[in-house]
Structure formats: C-alpha cells, structure tokens
Amino acid sequence: MNNLKTNFGKRKIKISEKTSLVQSLFTNVSKNYDLMNDLMSFGTHRIWKKTLLEIMNIRSNEKIIDVGSGTGDLIKLITKKNNNNEIYCVDLNANMLNECKNKFKNNKYNKIKFINANAENLPFQKNIFDKYIISFCLRNVTHIEKALSEAHRILKPGGSFYCLEFSTPNTTIINSLYNEYKKKIIPFLGDKIANNKDAYKYLDESISLFPNQESLLDMINDAGFTTSNFINIFDGIVSIHKGYKV
Numbered sequence: 039m040n041n042l043k044t045n046f047g048k049r050k051i052k053i054s055e056k057t058s059l060v061q062s063l064f065t066n067v068s069k070n071y072d073l074m075n076d077l078m079s080f081g082t083h084r085i086w087k088k089t090l091l092e093i094m095n096i097r098s099n100e101k102i103i104d105v106g107s108g109t110g111d112l113i114k115l116i117t118k119k120n121n122n123n124e125i126y127c128v129d130l131n132a133n134m135l136n137e138c139k140n141k142f143k144n145n146k147y148n149k150i151k152f153i154n155a156n157a158e159n160l161p162f163q164k165n166i167f168d169k170y171i172i173s174f175c176l177r178n179v180t181h182i183e184k185a186l187s188e189a190h191r192i193l194k195p196g197g198s199f200y201c202l203e204f205s206t207p208n209t210t211i212i213n214s215l216y217n218e219y220k221k222k223i224i225p226f227l228g229d230k231i232a233n234n235k236d237a238y239k240y241l242d243e244s245i246s247l248f249p250n251q252e253s254l255l256d257m258i259n260d261a262g263f264t265t266s267n268f269i270n271i272f273d274g275i276v277s278i279h280k281g282y283k284v
C-alpha cells in the first residue's frame with residue numbers, strides 16, 4: 039500500500055511521503071507567505087477571497103470552519119464584517135497556524151479557535167458546522183476524496199461547502215500565457231523573494247495537476263454533496279466550487 043505513487047508537483051513519490059513533503063514547503067514559506075501571495079497574484083487573491091465571502095453570505099451565529107486556513111486572510115475578512123460567529127481555523131502546519139494566531143493576537147474578536155489538524159481527519163463530531171471553507175489548500179492534500187468526505191461529515195444538514203482553488207482557464211491564449219507565468223515568473227519570484235525556488239516550482243506543478251472544474255465537481259458530488267456548482271473567476275484561473283449537504 040505504502041509503495042503506491044502520487045504526485046508531488048511533477049515528481050512521482052510514495053503516497054506516504056506527500057503530506058510531509060508538502061508540509062516542509064509550508065514551514066519554509068510561512069514567514070513570507072503573505073508577501074509572496076500579494077506579489078505573485080498582483081494582489082488579486084484579495085478580490086478572489088472577497089468574491090468567495092460575497093457568495094457565502096455569512097449570517098450571524100453561523101459556525102464556520104476554514105480548513106488549511108494558512109495565515110488567516112479569510113478569517114480576517116470575515117471578522118471585519120461579522121462579529122458573532124464561532125470560527126475554527128484548522129491547519130496541518132504549526133508555523134502557518136502560528137502566523138495566523140499572531141494576526142489575531144490583539145483582536146477583540148474572541149470566538150476564533152486554532153486547531154492543528156489534517157483536512158483528511160478532522161477532530162470534530164459530525165453535523166456541527168454551518169459553513170466549511172477550503173481555500174487554496176485542497177491541491178495540497180494527499181487524499182482529496184478523504185478531505186471532501188470529512189467536510190461532508192462535519193457539516194450540518196443544510197450546511198454548505200466552499201472551495202476556492204486554482205483551476206483551468208477556459209481560453210487557450212489565457213491558458214498559455216498563464217502557464218508561462220507559472221512556469222517562469224513564479225519560481226523566479228520565489229527564488230528572489232522567499233529564497234525558495236522549489237516551493238514555488240511546486241506551486242506551478244500542483245496547479246497544473248489539480249483536477250479541472252468539472253472533475254472537481256464530480257469529486258464533490260461523489261462525497262455526497264448535492265446541487266453542487268462552480269463559478270470561474272478570471273477566465274477560470276481560479277474557481278469557486280460550492281456544495282450543499284441535505
């Protein structure tokens with residue numbers, strides 16, 4: 039079983055090695071993560087995240103979980119607008135989770151909990167969350183179907199699932215320009231700014247190998263979600279998938 043192979047970027051590795059290799063990359067980039075995010079996306083990741091939150095339309099008292107919360111960008115945006123939500127930031131990487139905690143050190147919002155856990159095995163009872171978010175994390179998870187099944191398990195009936203992730207552009211010209219950008223510019227910036235070319239080479243490769251919009255939608259449906267759909271942003275460079283639990 040442990041000899042089965044998977045992708046780590048374009049390298050074939052043992053499935054059992056993937057989680058720790060991905061995590062060592064995030065440990066190395068945690069300090070520069072926010073800066074690199076802004077530079078590489080020209081700040082557009084903020085627009086993508088705002089779009090996600092508009093679609094989510096969070097209401098007061100809803101219980102929210104952000105899996106792979108990283109440095110807590112989305113939670114910061116949520117707490118600016120809402121002040122009565124119980125929010126769980128979950129990340130497998132202790133360094134990223136610490137960066138997230140630091141962001142909220144002096145914040146009056148006191149209903150945030152920080153949990154170090156794997157998306158594939160969440161330490162929560164079933165049927166307890168109203169909204170589940172996974173943003174730019176699913177690509178890094180070793181067993182995507184396990185993470186989707188965990189999302190379904192912990193959501194309440196009537197709860198909803200949201201995934202913001204890099205995807206496949208619709209237009210050939212945008213796709214080829216974007217591929218060049220990912221292959222050349224992103225690793226260059228990673229090298230010069232974060233001193234970590236490999237992490238940003240992995241970023242390009244993990245985006246290229248991630249299921250396209252339709253395949254991810256099938257996986258979300260297979261996990262038990264209904265009336266699932268997706269919208270494309272920036273021609274499909276990123277997409278937001280949504281699913282309901284009945």
Ligand SMILES: C[S@@+](CC[C@H](N)C(=O)[O-])C[C@H]1O[C@@H](n2cnc3c(N)ncnc32)[C@H](O)[C@@H]1O
Nearest residue numbers: 064106107108129130131134156157173175178
């Ligand atoms: C690219 S960052 C995204 C952070 C944030 N959600 C955002 O949108 O900016 C991916 C995060 O997912 C976390 N991650 C990767 N695999 C994970 C897993 N299996 N379970 C939980 N978190 C994971 C990483 O540690 C990292 O903090």
